[in-house]
Amino acid sequence: MTMFKSVIYINALVIFLMACSKKENTSKDVKIAEDITVVAVSEVLSLQPEKPLLLPGELHPWNKVSIYSKVKGFVKELKVDRGSQVRKGQVLAVLDAPEVFAEFDQAKGQLSAAEGAYEESKARLIASSLTYNRLLKANAIKGAVALNELDQAKARMLADSASVSNAKGNIDAARSHYRTKQELVNYLSITAPFDGIIIERNISPGALTGASDESSKPLFVLEDNSRLRLTLAVPELYSNTVNKEGVVTFQVSAVPHKAFKAKFGRSAESVLDKNRVMMTEFDYNNITKELKAGMYADVQIPVVRSSPTLFVPKSAVVNSSEEVFVIRNNKNKAERVPVKKGIALDTLVEVFGDLSKGDIILKEGSEEIRDGQKLRVRGDKL
Structure with missing residues (x-):
């Protein structure tokens, strides 16, 4: 009987030690998993x-551009429409502005008058210069020419020279004014700035252009x-x-x-x-x-x-x-x-x-x- 109890005690001890060992290993595994x-x-x-x-x-x-009129006028001729293929410099429309032509004719007349005055001044200067030079040569002979006459000839020559300078200034101003008015006449012909196609037309013959504000539609849109x-x-x-x-x-x-x-x-x-x-x-x-x-x-x-x-x-x-x-x-x-x-x-x-x-x-x-x-x-x- 005593021997039987000893066997039971030993088996229980073994089971207890195995359980402790298993618990220890499990704790170790958990620790590794956590770290x-x-x-x-x-x-x-x-x-x-x-x-x-x-x-x-x-x-x-x-390229794309909206084309406006630079001067006020009525549409006289309309040469293109939407879908028209155009070349650079081609006329798209022609405007009529009588006051522009009147100002151009006036400027042309002023230029002609200035050119005439200039030519007349040059002719007087040539004549006075010849007279002065002739008297100056004659003055080489003592007593041949009065000094007063020589001084008057010289003064006349200098005055004619100044008149030529003024006439030249006037002709330059008249020519500049003429070119300005000529540009306005040129603006009456609306031309294409580059090759392209007209994708929009907003004018008709007889319409007044160039008098509207900036929010107005363009004459043409070229693309x-x-x-x-x-x-x-x-x-x-x-x-x-x-x-x-x-x-x-x-x-x-x-x-x-x-x-x-x-x-x-x-x-x-x-x-x-x-x-x-x-x-x-x-x-x-x-x-x-x-x-x-x-x-x-x-x-x-x-x-x-x-x-x-x-x-x-x-x-x-x-x-x-x-x-x-x-x-x-x-x-x-x-x-x-x-x-x-x-x-x-x-x-x-x-x-x-x-x-x-x-x-x-x-x-x-x-x-x-x-x-x-x-x-x-x-x-x-x-």
Whole structure:
């Protein structure tokens, strides 16, 4: 009986020791789980990708101008209409303004009178100069010419010379006045400043022009659409990625089955305050006239950085209320690195911060992982 009790006591002791050992191991495992976080990692990449960016654009004419009358007059002749193809210098309309012609004729008469007075003054000067020179030679013989007569001849010559100078000044003024009035007469013929097409006509024969205020409609609107400006508003985020040697592809709803190409033309090189975009233009040669100014376009623009930049998985970037950061694996300890995000590329996102190519970061960032917390890369042994 005593032996049986001893066996029971030994078995109970063994069970108790095994239970204690199991409890101790469990506590140890829990402690490890609390201190070490198992994570998946990724490498920071250095890339210089060319990413197609879809932006709305608008086609504008190469040149466009509203044509007004510079002088007041009535429309005498109307030589073009909406849709007329015109050449530079071609007459579009002729105005009638009797008062302009009257002023021109008056200026022409004044110029003729000034020219006549000038010629008369020159003739008098020539005559007085000859008389003075003749008397001066005769004065070489003592007593041949009275000194008073010689002085009078000289005074007359000097007076005629001054008269010529005044007449020349008058003719210059008259000629300037004549040219001004001639310009007004020329303005009665409305001409095209460049080759193009008339897209708007707002006058009819007999209409009075040149008497309205600045808010009045123009006589004509002329547009040159042989080339078109594809205008884009590039967001600030991509303002430094536009390839100035590049070509963009675009489509318009009027020709949905066809893609068109345009070359980089010019950029404002400035971001607008009101909407944070940079206006950029691409040039399209519209020889076939297939496209029209004013059309909207869907534009695929390739954007590329001037030098390689760093990319990480989108899931690695943590957007907290305090900061945006990624978590770097620094000798198996978590290190938060503040970053700023750039462009997105599929599953990757561009980041700027205290990172280097090849740095190991957590593939899945989390606010719950504290700075300095111990890490174990998934698949490594404890």
